[in-house]
Amino acid sequence: MGNFTSTEKAEGKEVNAQQELDEDYLFVAAIDLGTTYSGYSFSSRDDHKSNPNSHHLRQWRDPSNNHVSNKTSTCILFDPKGEFNSFGFEAEKKFYHLAEDNKHEDWYFFKSFKMQLYKKNLDDLRDFQLTAQNGKTMYGLNVFSQSIRYLKDAFLRHFEEAGFKCEKQDIRWVLTVPAIWPEEAISFMRKAAEKAGIIEQQMKICLEPEAATIFTYESESKKHLFHPGRKFIVVDAGGGTVDVTSYEVLKGKGLKELFPPSGGDWGGNRVNEEFLSLLGDLFGTDALKEFRQSNSSEYHELEKSIEISKGMLKDDDDDTDFTLKIPGALWNMDRHRSKNNNKSNEITREGETYRIEQRTDKIRFSTKLAKACFKQPIYCILQHLRSLLNCSTGKGIELIIMAGGFSNSMILLDAVKKAFPDVQVVTPHFQEGEAAWSVLRGAVYFGHGSNLIEYRRCKKTYGFEVTLPYDVKKHGERQPVKVNGENRCYKVFKKIIEKNEPLKENETRTETVGIEPDWDGNLQFYASDKKNPVFTDEESSWMFGKIHVDKPFPKKSGLEIKIFFGMSEIEFEVTNPDNGIKVKKRLLFDI
Secondary structure, three states: OOOEEEEEEOOOEEOOOOOOOOOOOOEEEEEEEOOOEEEEEEEEHHHHHHOOOOOEEOOEEOOOOOOEEOOEEOEEEEOOOOOEEEEOHHHHHHHHHHHHOOOOOOOEEEEOHHHHHOOOOHHHHHOOEEEOOOOOEEEHHHHHHHHHHHHHHHHHHHHHHOOOOOOHHHEEEEEEEOOOOOHHHHHHHHHHHHHOOOOHHHEEEEEHHHHHHHHHHHOHHHHHHOOOOOEEEEEEEOOOOEEEEEEEEOOOOOEEEOOOOEEEOOOOHHHHHHHHHHHHHHHOHHHHHHHHHHOHHHHHHHHHHHHHHHOOOOOOOOOOEEEEEOOHHHHHHHHHHHOOOOOOOEEEEOOEEEEOEEEOOEEEEEHHHHHHOOHHHHHHHHHHHHHHHHOHHHOOEEEEEEEOHHHHOHHHHHHHHHHOOOOEEEOOOOOOOHHHOHHHHHHHHHHOOOOOEEEEEOOOEEEEEEEEEOOHHHHOOOOOEEEOOEEEEEEEEEEEEOOOOEEEOOEEEEEEEEEOOOOOOEEEEEEEOOOOOOEOOOOOEEEEEEEEOOOOOOOOOOEEEEEEEOOOOEEEEEEEOOOOEEEEEEEOOOO
8 A cells, every 4th residue: 555645735726627628619419418308409609609508409309298398308219139229218119109009118218317417425326227117127327328319410411401610520519417416426427428429528517507507697687686795506307317506796807616516416316206196196006016017108297297287287377276187098997996995086195185186187185285295395495495594604695596397386486485584596598498498508518618607616535545754643543553763543534625615717736746665556545425534435525536657766855746626537647757748537426
């Protein structure tokens, strides 16, 4: 194990974080692989200069209801040999057609699989597998890479059909990811994109709430909202997760992050689950499960009906009824069950009883009951926002920007407005439903260079392992080791940057370390969830990479180590001052 003695710390310096990114581009294409829906947007460099809002969005038609949207569903289908077949609405149509003929059992169908990356650690990702609806498994990297490949190829076809022409190397790609994901998951997405044929020199990673922030900030109709000193929160509420970021406007145009990104799995899909739970109470949980297994196509129609119907709810509709279309196969199963059971048309929630009416192929119940399905995820969102607004750093926040598909819900918007009457709540829209597309549009801005974030908060504490003279006050819980007559302490965590510390965009930190006589040339780097870890073998600490330095080692001054912190990467440059030899390595939280 390598041993080091930390001797001094130098001033941080600025470098070009994207120095290896190909700057000679003509177009920007942004891909948003979402939990529930996915899509892409693009614009040319020249068009962006003359009209920054001239983004091209693909129009997708859902054959199940004939609705047209700027995103398609996040579903992917592989044939029995594990070969890619289709993605999005096409995959849904193909799979459920197979299911109707009972020919789907050998196929691999994955839906809303992005959430399975949530809270995954490095060890999980190395052998990460996804489970298809029939229980069969496939390596997650293959599922994600084929999904990104489909969106990439769909863009290229759309691009050519629209009359645009350029070489593939003239396109800069932007891939959006949730801000609350760990660096390992972001690196996983980067690798999936590379496997899909997007080379590193043409790719940028953009955090989803940052994209929404950029889109809102750059919108002419919203420029009055931002002035130096103003503090605001961005809530990117999607189908799976809710990402929350917060910023202060600096002099000029830049932004400083107030808190590290935070949030949870409180997205719109939680509302869908509550509706299905409600139907389970009405028809019976076992009956609903049987219906899903034996009528997967109609169960899918039921899910679509819930998705569409929940978006029509408004907060002031308590006196009106809510109608939900129910598939015929479920009605038939229910009629058969009702002959042998005393079926109730009433549902009790939190001590209140609600009447359910059956109308042909629909059920009708009070909007108040439908709104109850929003209660749990909205409660989590509001509690989290309160915790941010009530802490010392959150004092003075006077604006909340609601982005993401779930933010199109008037139930959610009205709940946020009522909970925080002294805070202005806005959505980044040009037209109705724009909150859902703000991430894609903002990602295109980001690709053209509109990176507003000057300071980010560090997600973890980073450092490397050293050996130090034994200090009973700092190392008292460890037994010292006698080395050449001196008490030494091994496996000490030498901190480079602390969790929650502001980190300037493109900043490096420089350390100089002395070399122990028995050093093996391996410099080991560690991360920790604690602000002040003492040892590298603590439960909260783990090694995420190392760099090897060949002999001869420096004799006096030690090694100079420069560390660049990227969004999903850390780059090291180790210099031997005796001979000027440099060793450079980029770690992508390798899976």
